[in-house]
Amino acid sequence: MSPKLRRVLQLFARLPGVGEKTAHRYVLHLLTTDPSVAEELGRAVSELHHVFQPCSVCNNLAEVGETPILCDICKDHKRDPSVLCVVAKVSDLLALERPGTLRGRYFVLGGLLSPLEGVGPEALPVPRLVERVRQGGVREVIIATPPSVDGEATALFLRRELGDLGVSITRIASGIPHGGDLEFIDPVTLGRALDGRKVI
Amino acid sequence: MESLLVLALSIRNFRNLAQADFRPSPRFNVFSGDNGQGKTNVLEALYAVLSSKSFRTSKVADLMPHTEPGGVAEVVSVRAKVREGDMTREQRFAVDQGTRSVRIDDKRPRSLLAYATASPVVVFHPGELSLSTGPSAERRKLLDRVALFVAPTGISELEAYTRAQRSRQKTLEARGIDATDVDHWETLVIQHGLALMEARAAAAERIVSRALVAFESIFTTPLGCEISYVPGAPREAEAFRAELRKNRALDLRRGTARIGPHRDDLALSLKGAAARTSASQGQHRALVLALKAAEIAVIGEARGARPVLLLDDVSSELDRARTEALFSFLRATEGQVFLTTTRPELIATEGAERADFQLRQGVISPLS
Ligand SMILES: Nc1ncnc2c1ncn2[C@@H]1O[C@H](COP(=O)(O)OP(=O)(O)OP(=O)(O)O)[C@@H](O)[C@H]1O
Ligand SMILES: [Mg+2]
Ligand SMILES: [Zn+2]
Numbered sequence: 371m372s373p374k375l376r377r378v379l380q381l382f383a384r385l386p387g388v389g390e391k392t393a394h395r396y397v398l399h400l401l402t403t404d405p406s407v408a409e410e411l412g413r414a415v416s417e418l419h420h421v422f423q424p425c426s427v428c429n430n431l432a433e434v435g436e437t438p439i440l441c442d443i444c445k446d447h448k449r450d451p452s453v454l455c456v457v458a459k460v461s462d463l464l465a466l467e468r469p470g471t472l473r474g475r476y477f478v479l480g481g482l483l484s485p486l487e488g489v490g491p492e493a494l495p496v497p498r499l500v501e502r503v504r505q506g507g508v509r510e511v512i513i514a515t516p517p518s519v520d521g522e523a524t525a526l527f528l529r530r531e532l533g534d535l536g537v538s539i540t541r542i543a544s545g546i547p548h549g550g551d552l553e554f555i556d557p558v559t560l561g562r563a564l565d566g567r568k569v570i
Numbered sequence: 571m572e573s574l575l576v577l578a579l580s581i582r583n584f585r586n587l588a589q590a591d592f593r594p595s596p597r598f599n600v601f602s603g604d605n606g607q608g609k610t611n612v613l614e615a616l617y618a619v620l621s622s623k624s625f626r627t628s629k630v631a632d633l634m635p636h637t638e639p640g641g642v643a644e645v646v647s648v649r650a651k652v653r654e655g656d657m658t659r660e661q662r663f664a665v666d667q668g669t670r671s672v673r674i675d676d677k678r679p680r681s682l683l684a685y686a687t688a689s690p691v692v693v694f695h696p697g698e699l700s701l702s703t704g705p706s707a708e709r710r711k712l713l714d715r716v717a718l719f720v721a722p723t724g725i726s727e728l729e730a731y732t733r734a735q736r737s738r739q740k741t742l743e744a745r746g747i748d749a750t751d752v753d754h755w756e757t758l759v760i761q762h763g764l765a766l767m768e769a770r771a772a773a774a775e776r777i778v779s780r781a782l783v784a785f786e787s788i789f790t791t792p793l794g795c796e797i798s799y800v801p802g803a804p805r806e807a808e809a810f811r812a813e814l815r816k817n818r819a820l821d822l823r824r825g826t827a828r829i830g831p832h833r834d835d836l837a838l839s840l841k842g843a844a845a846r847t848s849a850s851q852g853q854h855r856a857l858v859l860a861l862k863a864a865e866i867a868v869i870g871e872a873r874g875a876r877p878v879l880l881l882d883d884v885s886s887e888l889d890r891a892r893t894e895a896l897f898s899f900l901r902a903t904e905g906q907v908f909l910t911t912t913r914p915e916l917i918a919t920e921g922a923e924r925a926d927f928q929l930r931q932g933v934i935s936p937l938s
Pocket of ligand 1: 584604610635636
């Protein structure tokens with residue numbers, strides 16, 4: 371195989387969820403359809419980092435334009451500023467946006483406490499988060515880190531750091547996926563769902 | 571109780587087994603051959619397809635056949651057609667480029683735990699003599715295998731416990747014993763550790779009653795055998811937390827946590843003395859046999875299906891009396907048994923249905 375082609379295949383295969391086979395399919399597709407598709411893709415990809423930067427308020431992805439750089443959520447005046455949802459990564463924010471029930475704002479940590487990977491508290495932008503809450507206007511902080519060991523430790527850490535700022539701090543419940551049939555839920559999730567039950 | 575039955579097995583590129591397809595007997599299957607021919611590999615392949623794991627190695631890459639330098643790595647694959655009651659399914663275990671995958675009827679299971687409990691299997695191999703003579707690790711593994719069936723939610727927290735415990739240790743090293751984040755990791759060590767100890771205690775309770783009965787039936791003279799679960803940490807949150815906190819400096823110096831379920835044990839004693847240091851050879855073997863009999867019985871009860879038994883060269887490790895005890899136990903418990911031996915004439919199946927297979931350089935051939 372030509373080294374150039376192999377290089378393109380390797381680049382595709384580096385993407386999450388793309389294996390060698392899929393990389394082949396993508397590249398062959400691009401080679402056999404209208405060349406403008408590949409050109410457009412290439413242009414869009416090479417511009418990505420110039421066009422998008424972290425939002426200066428919440429770290430969500432934002433389109434570069436006027437300064438300060440603000441994401442769509444931070445710009446949206448209809449969003450409730452009194453509810454602040456803390457997530458680990460941008461993809462978690464996007465997942466939480468999907469149900470459309472949360473009308474508050476976000477703060478993206480960019481990672482989780484993880485000493486085994488060398489990530490200590492100093493590596494997280496917690497002072498910025500504290501500052502944001504301290505500025506006022508926030509009534510509730512929802513900690514939406516994942517229910518993993520690192521996610522739980524981060525939640526405990528944030529709870530302590532935000533503890534005496536006079537806001538209410540809540541944690542998302544980890545439970546049964548919507549539409550899930552109890553019989554097909556794994557026991558761990560089901561156990562957690564039972565532990566986290568609420569009076570109705 | 572229904573027995574789980576392997577109706578057909580198909581092995582490809584598993585260690586020295588290049589290709590093997592056979593239909594086992596529903597009762598005894600005896601694999602014989604000289605040393606180093608691949609007998610244990612057959613049991614390992616069966617264990618892998620039924621449980622997703624090996625009983626010899628934790629690295630799935632070890633299962634890939636050795637290749638000449640520059641040779642292509644083959645895909646390791648084991649397929650088993652399994653019957654339970656009037657349902658049959660096909661399970662598949664594969665290792666491709668060092669990565670394991672498992673399927674039930676071509677579908678990915680919800681979790682490895684779900685796969686591992688679908689078709690119960692119990693293996694008895696010579697290394698397990700260390701259940702009685704060796705350190706606590708083997709006994710914890712026994713508790714965990716049984717807990718998988720009797721307390722799956724709790725045992726699924728083992729991984730989280732281990733991660734929390736190591737994170738606490740790293741945090742002690744990186745940030746010192748007074749850092750506030752040590753508190754958080756300890757909170758998680760306690761949360762997952764308590765769940766884990768509860769699961770192991772439940773497993774131990776079931777094992778103990780069964781094992782004592784089995785032990786008594788091997789020795790007619792009373793030996794005052796006692797088996798008990800010894801948790802590696804207080805089973806109450808506040809006491810656990812106080813101990814962890816007290817041990818921070820010590821744990822930092824020693825590089826590991828002094829308390830926690832990673833130190834759990836199943837203590838075995840005879841007439842009040844620890845079996846590990848005081849039992850005779852025969853008593854050790856009888857204890858191990860009793861524990862394995864208990865594992866088989868408890869898993870069968872909890873799962874509601876009699877497990878498949880794999881016995882690797884056990885008569886070589888047991889003396890005559892213990893081998894006889896084992897075979898009378900095997901004849902009494904119905905179910906499918908796979909065993910390996912260099913001396914098939916010593917396998918006393920006494921008229922039960924039996925299939926014999928010969929192994930030579932990784933090739934299986936039926937003997938009739
Ligand atoms: N990854 C591998 N690839 C190829 N061959 C392997 C691999 N791992 C082990 N073997 C070979 O498999 C053989 C061992 O097989 P096994 O342990 O099943 O022997 P056995 O018949 O049980 O012998 P024994 O009676 O001594 O226990 C050895 O010849 C070993 O070299
Ligand atoms: Mg062997
Ligand atoms: Zn923003």
